[in-house]
Amino acid sequence: MLNIVLFGPPGAGKGTQSAKLIDQYHLVHLSTGDIFRANIKGGTELGVLAKSFIDKGQLVPDEVTIGMLSSEVNKSPEARGFIFDGFPRTSAQAEALDTLLKEKGTSISMMLALEVEEEELRKRLLIRGKDSGRADDQDPVVIQKRIDVYNGETMPVKAYYEAQGKYHGIQGIGEIEDIFKALCAEIDKG
Numbered sequence: 146m147l148n149i150v151l152f153g154p155p156g157a158g159k160g161t162q163s164a165k166l167i168d169q170y171h172l173v174h175l176s177t178g179d180i181f182r183a184n185i186k187g188g189t190e191l192g193v194l195a196k197s198f199i200d201k202g203q204l205v206p207d208e209v210t211i212g213m214l215s216s217e218v219n220k221s222p223e224a225r226g227f228i229f230d231g232f233p234r235t236s237a238q239a240e241a242l243d244t245l246l247k248e249k250g251t252s253i254s255m256m257l258a259l260e261v262e263e264e265e266l267r268k269r270l271l272i273r274g275k276d277s278g279r280a281d282d283q284d285p286v287v288i289q290k291r292i293d294v295y296n297g298e299t300m301p302v303k304a305y306y307e308a309q310g311k312y313h314g315i316q317g318i319g320e321i322e323d324i325f326k327a328l329c330a331e332i333d334k335g
């Protein structure tokens with residue numbers, strides 16, 4: 146299986162590149178942000194809970210997020226592989242993902258990290274807020290909180306995969322197509 150963690154700060158372009166990668170490599174895309182938003186839209190219990198954290202720019206608690214992710218993985222037993230987008234975002238999530246995949250006789254193949262500096266992220270998120278209507282992209286205070294949470298809680302996940310020799314950084318500024326080619330080149334190297 147080809148199991149990729151697509152990593153990067155909010156606004157780095159993970160969603161855009163995931164859409165292209167799943168077409169190219171026929172993988173199942175699991176975006177925890179998208180799943181939470183679908184639950185919010187559907188008014189589920191999970192959605193109500195997630196919204197209370199997302200609106201403040203905080204992470205949804207690990208226990209909830211890990212449980213949800215596990216059940217999504219279990220829904221695709223025939224998958225050729227997965228793109229994990231927005232997960233893992235904490236060290237506990239990274240460990241849980243390793244355990245889950247191990248139980249299935251597989252593992253993470255690589256982490257591809259989109260590298261974009263903070264000033265550019267702030268600009269992109271405010272534009273996305275106007276275009277998409279996402280509430281968490283419209284408030285500069287919430288945006289800054291998400292960037293801070295990324296630097297504090299999510300950055301250690303990079304070291305987790307570095308220690309396994311699986312980390313690959315990719316310049317996330319430039320043409321979408323050029324960034325996509327750089328990602329494909331890393332994947333094709335294996």
Ligand code: ADP
Nearest residue numbers: 155156177178179199203204205210231232234
């Ligand atoms: P972005 O990468 O632009 O911040 P996402 O759509 O990935 O957007 O996530 C939106 C929000 O959903 C996050 O700010 C967070 O509150 C919640 N979320 C998404 N993934 C996770 C996760 N793995 N763990 C905890 N919370 C998450």
